[in-house]
Amino acid sequence: MQIQGLVDVAVSEVGRVLLGKEAQIRLALCCLFARGHLLIEDLPGMGKTTLSHALADVLGLSYKRVQFTSDLLPADILGVSIYNRNDASFTFHPGPIFTQLLLADEINRTTPRTQSALLEAMAEGQVTVEGETRALPEPFFVIATQNPIHQSGTYPLPESQLDRFLMRLELGYPHPVAEREMFQRKALSGRDSQRPGQCISAAQLQQIREAVAGVHTSDSLLDYLQRLVAYTREAPEFAVGLSPRGALALLDCARTWAVMHNRGHVVPEDLQMVLPAVVAHRLVPSGDFSGDGMALVMQMQRKVDVIRP
Amino acid sequence: MKVDEQIPRNALVWIMLGMAALLAPHLGRLPIWVLVVYIACALWRLQIFRGAWHFPRRLVKLGLIAMAGTGIWLSYGSLLGLEPTVALLLTAYAMKLLELARRQDAYVLLFLGYFICITEFLFTQDLLVVLYSLATVWLVTAALVALHQGVQEHFRFGPLRQSGVMLAQAFPLMLVLFFLFPRIGPLWTVPVKTHAARTGVSDNMSPGSISSLSKSDEVAFRVSFEGEIPPRANLYWRGLVMSRLQQGTWSAFNYYDVPAAERRAAEVATEGEPLRYSVLMMPTQQNWLYSLRYAESSQAGIMQAPDFRLFRPVEIEEQYRYQVRSWPQAALEPVLSDWRRLAELRLPDSENPRTRALALQLREEAGSDAGLVEAVLARFREESFVYTLQPPLLGENATDQFLFETRRGFCEHYASAFVTLMRAGGVPARVVAGYQGGEVNPVNRTVIVHQFDAHAWAEVWLEGEGWRRVDPTAAVSPSRIEQGLEQALAGEGSFLADSPLSPLRYRRVDWINSLRLRYDALTYRWQSWVVGFNSENQLQLLQRYLGELTAQKFVLILLGSGLLVLLPLAAWLLRQRGGATLDGLSREYLAFCAQLARRGVERAPGEGPRDFARRVAAALPAHAEVVAEVTGLYENAQYAASRDSRRDAAQRIRRSRRRLR
Numbered sequence: 001m002q003i004q005g006l007v008d009v010a011v012s013e014v015g016r017v018l019l020g021k022e023a024q025i026r027l028a029l030c031c032l033f034a035r036g037h038l039l040i041e042d043l044p045g046m047g048k049t050t051l052s053h054a055l056a057d058v059l060g061l062s063y064k065r066v067q068f069t070s071d072l073l074p075a076d077i078l079g080v081s082i083y084n085r086n087d088a089s090f091t092f093h094p095g096p097i098f099t100q101l102l103l104a105d106e107i108n109r110t111t112p113r114t115q116s117a118l119l120e121a122m123a124e125g126q127v128t129v130e131g132e133t134r135a136l137p138e139p140f141f142v143i144a145t146q147n148p149i150h151q152s153g154t155y156p157l158p159e160s161q162l163d164r165f166l167m168r169l170e171l172g173y174p175h176p177v178a179e180r181e182m183f184q185r186k187a188l189s190g191r192d193s194q195r196p197g198q199c200i201s202a203a204q205l206q207q208i209r210e211a212v213a214g215v216h217t218s219d220s221l222l223d224y225l226q227r228l229v230a231y232t233r234e235a236p237e238f239a240v241g242l243s244p245r246g247a248l249a250l251l252d253c254a255r256t257w258a259v260m261h262n263r264g265h266v267v268p269e270d271l272q273m274v275l276p277a278v279v280a281h282r283l284v285p286s287g288d289f290s291g292d293g294m295a296l297v298m299q300m301q302r303k304v305d306v307i308r309p
Numbered sequence: 310m311k312v313d314e315q316i317p318r319n320a321l322v323w324i325m326l327g328m329a330a331l332l333a334p335h336l337g338r339l340p341i342w343v344l345v346v347y348i349a350c351a352l353w354r355l356q357i358f359r360g361a362w363h364f365p366r367r368l369v370k371l372g373l374i375a376m377a378g379t380g381i382w383l384s385y386g387s388l389l390g391l392e393p394t395v396a397l398l399l400t401a402y403a404m405k406l407l408e409l410a411r412r413q414d415a416y417v418l419l420f421l422g423y424f425i426c427i428t429e430f431l432f433t434q435d436l437l438v439v440l441y442s443l444a445t446v447w448l449v450t451a452a453l454v455a456l457h458q459g460v461q462e463h464f465r466f467g468p469l470r471q472s473g474v475m476l477a478q479a480f481p482l483m484l485v486l487f488f489l490f491p492r493i494g495p496l497w498t499v500p501v502k503t504h505a506a507r508t509g510v511s512d513n514m515s516p517g518s519i520s521s522l523s524k525s526d527e528v529a530f531r532v533s534f535e536g537e538i539p540p541r542a543n544l545y546w547r548g549l550v551m552s553r554l555q556q557g558t559w560s561a562f563n564y565y566d567v568p569a570a571e572r573r574a575a576e577v578a579t580e581g582e583p584l585r586y587s588v589l590m591m592p593t594q595q596n597w598l599y600s601l602r603y604a605e606s607s608q609a610g611i612m613q614a615p616d617f618r619l620f621r622p623v624e625i626e627e628q629y630r631y632q633v634r635s636w637p638q639a640a641l642e643p644v645l646s647d648w649r650r651l652a653e654l655r656l657p658d659s660e661n662p663r664t665r666a667l668a669l670q671l672r673e674e675a676g677s678d679a680g681l682v683e684a685v686l687a688r689f690r691e692e693s694f695v696y697t698l699q700p701p702l703l704g705e706n707a708t709d710q711f712l713f714e715t716r717r718g719f720c721e722h723y724a725s726a727f728v729t730l731m732r733a734g735g736v737p738a739r740v741v742a743g744y745q746g747g748e749v750n751p752v753n754r755t756v757i758v759h760q761f762d763a764h765a766w767a768e769v770w771l772e773g774e775g776w777r778r779v780d781p782t783a784a785v786s787p788s789r790i791e792q793g794l795e796q797a798l799a800g801e802g803s804f805l806a807d808s809p810l811s812p813l814r815y816r817r818v819d820w821i822n823s824l825r826l827r828y829d830a831l832t833y834r835w836q837s838w839v840v841g842f843n844s845e846n847q848l849q850l851l852q853r854y855l856g857e858l859t860a861q862k863f864v865l866i867l868l869g870s871g872l873l874v875l876l877p878l879a880a881w882l883l884r885q886r887g888g889a890t891l892d893g894l895s896r897e898y899l900a901f902c903a904q905l906a907r908r909g910v911e912r913a914p915g916e917g918p919r920d921f922a923r924r925v926a927a928a929l930p931a932h933a934e935v936v937a938e939v940t941g942l943y944e945n946a947q948y949a950a951s952r953d954s955r956r957d958a959a960q961r962i963r964r965s966r967r968r969l970r
Contacts, residue, residue: 216950218947218948218949218950221948265948265949266948267917267918267944267948268917268918269920272915272917272920302914302915303915304915305915306915306916306918307895308895308914
């Protein structure tokens with residue numbers, strides 16, 4: 001199976017609805033292939049929901065969406081048992097979390113209590129309601145979105161919770177050419193583009209994951225990874241270095257990235273491609289550093305030599 | 310107590326193992342109660358560890374110290390001397406366990422352990438003991454390593470591995486220090502081993518006072534001949550010449566017993582090629598040396614006595630090697646001075662009347678001095694004299710009793726009786742004590758002389774011939790001389806009766822014997838090259854390779870070779886610590902990058918090979934092909950799972966990048 005071809009088809013299929021965002025689509029797919037959860041952070045109306053919905057369609061996953069509000073309770077996500085008068089017993093009504101792809105829209109609008117209920121389910125792959133543990137479907141992905149401005153009345157995720165997301169993406173404004181095409185399409189047909197069809201079956205998804213397990217990771221690459229990690233821990237610009245979980249996430253994504261490009265081994269460029277998405281939200285700049293997480297990532301990528309120890 | 314002052318549990322185990330290993334070789338010399346002290350202290354310490362008991366209070370400790378001192382005093386009769394002090398040290402070491410509360414106490418204990426390890430060498434420097442001590446050092450170092458591991462860890466063998474590595478790293482430095490560190494004379498002297506029984510030859514001889522001669526299988530000395538080894542019947546190693554008989558005891562003249570004019574040995578006419586050999590002697594705490602008859606040594610510090618034996622004014626307290634030349638055929642003192650003649654004829658008055666009468670009678674019958682010798686030997690041979698190591702005790706007039714009544718004895722009895730007869734018959738004669746024979750080790754062609762080869766024989770002075778060696782024991786028991794003690798005692802079963810485990814007893818078993826001889830050959834090397842490496846040898850060795858030696862040169866060489874040994878080790882350690890270094894493949898690739906940098910395209914540090922190749926291909930399209938090739942080779946060898954040799958890839962990159970020039 002040509003995985004790269006498969007991925008290319010999926011990317012272009014999603015690209016039909018989300019124009020000009022090929023790199024982000026690829027990273028999002030990479031994140032899902034690597035069994036990670038995705039955090040999309042951007043302004044409203046940038047296509048966050050479109051992307052997540054399209055991803056679910058392309059992978060043929062069941063899809064649910066929860067709009068997080070300040071009065072949302074854990075039971076609203078996980079489900080609740082209701083007394084049934086007919087057979088005189090409690091019946092569990094599963095919440096929206098029992099799906100394969102969950103879009104948690106504006107996760108920072110809800111209380112930490114509800115956030116943590118979701119994050120726990122993300123980490124464990126199961127939920128416990130009223131003493132009974134129920135497994136979530138497999139695969140189970142969460143795409144959470146977060147609004148970076150209008151922070152009044154929000155509960156921003158702390159760094160420790162951010163660490164649970166494998167990647168964080170920013171979509172950004174579309175390229176003028178892509179935006180123009182979007183306008184034209186609307187003007188011509190009078191409606192939005194059609195929903196994308198399924199490109200990757202469950203079996204193919206499984207195959208991709210198996211291929212990732214068989215990817216060769218050389219010592220030289222691990223050396224480079226370790227140099228990167230060591231840099232975040234030693235350089236003065238960083239208040240907090242990269243955790244081992246972060247380093248493992250980086251490696252996982254790089255391996256998946258290599259597979260997505262039909263390669264049986266990981267090259268430094270793979271690491272560098274996934275580096276900003278995987279690492280930026282895990283890094284905290286120290287007080288002296290003027291830039292944000294992304295600037296830090298750029299700096300570490302520039303400073304750490306790929307070949308020379 | 311702070312956590313970092315605690316002694317980890319597994320370190321305690323290692324410490325106790327180390328202490329047991331340190332104690333073990335001393336056990337044979339220590340009174341049994343010291344072992345009891347060790348066990349008690351270890352149990353006490355374990356109970357403290359379990360929280361059941363407490364550390365002893367100061368008063369209890371004082372009591373224990375006093376008891377230990379008293380115990381040593383009672384066991385040895387003294388607190389001074391080598392053995393009591395070592396025993397005291399070992400006892401104190403056991404009780405130090407009861408003060409083992411903090412980490413710094415453990416340091417004291419372990420560093421003291423290294424010192425205790427050395428004390429074993431005051432008693433023996435055998436090769437096996439050295440190997441054992443190395444193992445002990447390993448164990449003690451492991452305890453030291455374990456002391457630096459976490460408090461909660463389980464017992465594991467990691468420290469053993471780590472300390473092994475540390476000792477291996479120290480090995481080159483050990484060699485440098487061994488060969489180059491100046492051997493300064495001792496700043497203090499260790500008291501002589503008062504309790505070590507002296508076996509072998511002693512400075513006097515009184516046959517009749519010993520009823521059972523126990524002979525040990527210790528090695529007295531080893532000899533290596535430059536040429537052929539003479540037959541064993543001719544190997545009479547002269548040590549001591551006893552000319553003086555007083556109250557039934559033979560003894561040698563001391564230096565000042567001899568009149569000044571007689572203190573120099575007479576000139577000896579030496580002809581022909583001498584036997585050349587070197588003797589490696591074990592310490593005897595005496596000062597005479599062993600050699601074949603008429604021996605000369607040009608070695609400094611060796612002197613010749615007027616009775617033609619060699620001696621060293623300094624007692625031999627450590628093993629000693631000397632070179633000797635011998636002319637066995639040379640005539641000794643063909644002309645006897647008056648003083649010497651009188652001295653060698655003197656017998657105590659009124660002792661042994663029957664012997665005197667017999668001597669006069671035999672002399673008369675024989676008609677000449679040489680005839681008297683023959684007659685006496687014939688008498689020993691023909692009458693019912695028995696060679697035995699268990700003779701009856703003799704009273705007054707011992708020689709009379711021996712010659713006419715008991716007729717049982719060993720070499721000393723025969724030598725003494727023979728010399729007495731000679732002197733009574735008017736022939737100058739004296740007793741010579743030393744060793745006879747020895748075992749030839751076929752492995753390295755050395756002659757091993759054991760303590761049980763100790764022997765006594767006689768020398769008689771004959772007109773015109775000088776001193777002649779006569780061995781009356783040979784007349785009684787020819788096999789003692791020709792085949793050795795073991796054969797001579799075949800019927801009696803008393804050969805090495807005291808040492809049932811001595812490998813010498815099992816000489817008949819081929820493989821044990823060959824193992825024993827091989828080990829002895831190894832010991833010989835060890836003794837001569839390592840134990841015998843003294844300041845003299847060191848100086849010789851250095852001068853041979855480095856010419857004249859000045860103090861500055863010596864220091865420079867010592868420091869220089871120390872550096873030479875330590876630098877590679879330090880470099881290696883730094884490499885280990887620095888993580889991965891640049892391999893040949895990466896060096897090749899970086900050289901390629903440098904070539905491109907000269908052409909204006911420089912790789913940024915964070916730029917991967919693929920990205921760089923893409924950029925170069927855009928900037929220098931002429932080289933796109935080479936760049937693609939090198940990048941492919943590099944990626945394949947460095948990042949892919951390809952089984953191609955990296956060295957091969959490096960060479961191919963080298964070849965490819967030539968095209969860039």
